[in-house]
């Protein structure tokens with residue numbers, strides 16, 4: 001698949017056009033950012049690991065009947081995907097309290113939630129991705145409410161699949177963020193990436209963090225944490 005002009009460059013990925021107008025190449029960079037890009041660093045090899053993990057997870061989800069933009073892994077840092085228009089609403093699923101949830105509601109990190117919680121955020125860096133409910137989404141015309149309801153349903157199915165996938169590797173899926181898009185024929189699909197940049201993953205026994213919190217909060221060597229995670233996911 002011939003890679004053509006750059007369509008978009010984000011904080012961690014670059015999207016390139018291909019000769020097929022409905023397909024794009026997603027290139028994973030080593031750039032690592034947190035707190036809306038305020039904290040920035042290049043972490044050697046991170047893009048390779050995130051592409052590998054994302055590809056592995058999208059393949060698994062597709063096998064379980066969840067529609068995604070993923071077509072195939074092309075190389076170390078590239079995947080081929082359907083071109084989508086990203087819906088500016090991020091869906092977060094939480095199984096345990098962490099991150100912004102602990103601060104917002106005063107609940108201690110690591111508290112197990114009685115059932116998975118689904119939250120929606122407006123994808124808007126300038127406004128620091130504010131939490132929005134369906135009423136906000138409707139009023140601000142961020143997305144079609146039917147799509148949002150479907151996105152939340154898919155997110156809970158993704159949670160069930162991924163919780164088991166990680167549990168088999170003795171890893172707790174604490175929370176994760178999903179992005180969705182619409183293909184040229186109007187189909188709603190899971191898009192973006194699913195990687196330790198967008199999930200919180202803890203060792204089930206020691207609670208050691210194997211995700212981007214290691215970078216966010218200077219908890220150690222991110223490259224080592226991501227390498228350990230990949231090794232555990234690849235071990236059968």
Ligand code: UDP
Nearest residue numbers: 092098099100101175176177197198199200
């Ligand atoms: N997350 C993400 N991108 C964002 C915000 C959050 O990938 O712009 C992920 C984050 O890695 C975590 C989950 O979504 O797995 C929930 O994040 P939270 O709302 O707690 O925000 P944070 O603490 O990251 O600011």
